[in-house]
Amino acid sequence: MSQARDHGGDHWPRRPFGKRADRSAPPDRHRRAVPQLAAGTPVLPALIVSAIVLADLVGGHGMTWxxxxxxxxxxxxxxxxxRGVLCVGLLAAALGATLDIRGGAPARELAVVVVALMAVTLASVLASASRGRRERVLAAVRSVAETAQHALLQPVPATVGPFQVAVRYSAAAAEARIGGDLYALVPTPHGVRMIVGDVRGKGLPAVGTAALVLGVFREAAYDEPDLLAVVSRIERSLARNLRSDDFVTAVVAGYPRAGQLEVVNCGHAPPLLVRDSVVSAVEPTRPTPPLGLRALTGETPSLQVLPFADGDQLLLYTDGVTEARDHEREFYPLAEGLARHISDEPGQTVTALHDELLAHVGGRLHDDAALLLLRIPGAPAATNGPGRPRTIGPGVSVPHPADQPLRAEPARHGPRSGTAQSDV
Structure with missing residues (x-):
């Protein structure tokens, strides 16, 4: 999906994840700010006029200002x-006429000066009125964008079910505040379920697709006891509504029971798991195409079942984070950044990640970016050496906290087949 609009459950939620603007303020707060600014006293223009008059007085004869x-x-x-422009214009015309009279200027020259200053004043009044109208329109559009954002990317509370949660979202179109990245985290009768995804493309078409995916997910997450059935409903809806070259990459996850996390990865960047002293990527057991492309490949998604105990953390993100480049065209190293900033407070972690990401790219993201961090409270964050977790590359397994060997079973393909237990 550079909020940047921030939006967050702890602005992240640029509509930053992390600290974010007061969402309880009425949508028209921007519109109220415009008249207040317009009615402000034109102090600087008046000072400039006074400085010019002073320069003319000091300069003496032979030079006119x-x-x-x-x-x-x-x-x-x-x-x-x-109104402020008119006041400054009248002040400038009056002082200009006074200076010309003091300097003994001919009446014709005096008239030309006054007419020229009034003409500039009139043009400036019209320009000011036009600027005020544009600002009011922009404020109204931003208010609508904020309302649309709240409908699509609903604020996530700091605690959802057993999880501590922090979200940070930044849209590449800063004034629009919404984009093609999506996320949702909802408690359901089948446990807490979540999705983080990235729509192909940008702009309004991407926003429409994101709205479609989130709407289907929120409904299916409540209705379907099987996580793969949730993914299948999203797939069927996209197949009916998307063009053949459109698709959505996504990670859909669920927490059906204590100590167990289900993950379905549909062509998306692998989540990062923090357990004990390790940060590792949760690579899918079998690659699965993005949502909307199943009919072209015939592949069905598989379900991974991971142990997820007290103190474990899971970071879901979009490629706007990992594909962000600095001035030397180097990608942002998210796993290393997570290892540096991991803490017992997800909000603090995602805020630090977001700030470091902006510093990496030089202040502005060029693609939508979303981060969603989950933590089960209990054990403090695992550390290594001076107090930071260490990072292991993608695909490296992480020991279970109880040091129990994990059993691998055939991968599950479709809502009614068996499950796979994966060492992550």
Whole structure:
């Protein structure tokens, strides 16, 4: 999906994940701010006019600064409303006429100066009025965008079921505040379920697809006891509504019972698991195509069942994070960043990751980016050496906290087949 709009359950939720703006404020707060700014006193333009008058007085005969008085109303048009511009223009015309009379300028020259200053003032008043209208329209559009964002990417509380949760989302289109990345985390009769995904493309078409996926997910998550059935419903809906070249990569996960996490990865970046002293990637046991492409490949998603105990953490993210480049075209090393910033507070972790990501790219993301971090409270975050978890590359298995060997069974393909227990 550079919020950047922030949005978060702890702004992340640029609508940053982490600290975010007060969502309880009424949607028209931007519209109220515009008239207040427009009615402000034009202090700077008045000071500039005064400085020009002083320069003319000090300069003496042979040099005239009067034409520069037009700078006053022109500058006021960029910062003040029509009334403020008119006041500055009248002040400039009056002072300009006074200076010309004091200097003994002919009546014709005096008239030309006054007419020129009033013409500039009139043009500046019209420009100020036009700018005010554009600002009000922009404020209204941003208010609608915020409402749409709240409907699509609903705020996630700091605690959902047994999890501590933190979310941070930034849209590449900063003024739009919404984009093609999506996330949702909902408690259901079948346990807590979540999705993080990335729609192919950007702009309004991507937002529409994200809305479709989230709507189907929220409904199916409550209705379907089987996580693969949830994925299948999303797939069927996309097959009916998407073009043949559109698709959505996503990770759908569920926590049906204590100590057990189910993960279905549909062509998405692998989640990062933090357990004991290890940060590792949860690679899928069998590659699965993105949502919307199953009919082309004939492949069905498989379910991974992972142990998830007290103190474990899971980071779901989109490729806007891992594909962010610095000025030397180097990708952001998310696993290493997570190892540096992991803590017992998910909100603190995602805020640190987001800040480091922005620093890596130089202040602005060029793609939508989402982070969702889960933690089961209980044991403190595992550390290594001076107090930081160590990182293991993708596909490296992580020991279970109870040091129990994990049993692998045939992968489950479809809602009614067996499950797979995976060492992660």
């Amino acid at each position: 009067v034409p520069l008085l037009a700078v006053g109303p022109a500058l006021a048009a960029t910062t003040n409303g029509p």
